[in-house]
Amino acid sequence: MSDAANIGSNAASESRPIRLRDALRQARIEAADRTGVVVDLRDAEVARLEILNEALDPLFAQIPAEIDLFDRGISQGDTPRLWIDVVAHVMMGRDKRIYRFVQDTRFGRTVIAESHEVIKIVEAVTDYVARRMIEREHALVATPAPAPAVTPKPRRGGFWIFVLGFIAGGLALFALALFETLRNI
Secondary structure (H helix, E strand, O other): OHHHHHHHHHHHHHHOOOOHHHHHHHHHHHHHHHHHHHHHHHHHHHHHHHHHHHHOHHHHHOOOOOOOOOOOEEEOOOOOEEEOOOOEEEEEOOOOOOEEEEEEEOOEEEEEEEEOOHHHHHHHHHHHHHHHHHHHHHHHHHOOOOOOOOOOOOOOOHHHHHHHHHHHHHHHHHHHHHHHHHHHO
């Protein structure tokens, strides 16, 4: 029986790692492999967003220079994004192959367009840019121009007001003197 117990314990020791250091080394290798996959996926996302960014170049070349609503650029982080303006951006969907054009609003994020095709997202961004430019025009027309600064002209009746005040003051003094005189009598 003791031989059977030794055989059982030898089989159990062969199936598990002999040392903790070996197990940690193996876990680090697996984590590095997973990290490499994540980095590759992020690089693929950035590459797809760069393709879309290049496809948008002709659109943004047509926007007049005095319109500064749009600030296009790719931000790299945990979730790479192609920013169109301050509130709208394109990011990749969960499957990393679908483009999602979204706008952040005070009520949450709104999906404007989703597609696997670059051309459909370019069309959606074009419509969005056109709507934003029209909103800008309406805001500029609805806001009245500030009134020109006008310095008030001095009143020309100042002399006559002074004369009237002088006469009223003289009459008040005369009335006071008369009243005092009548009271003392």
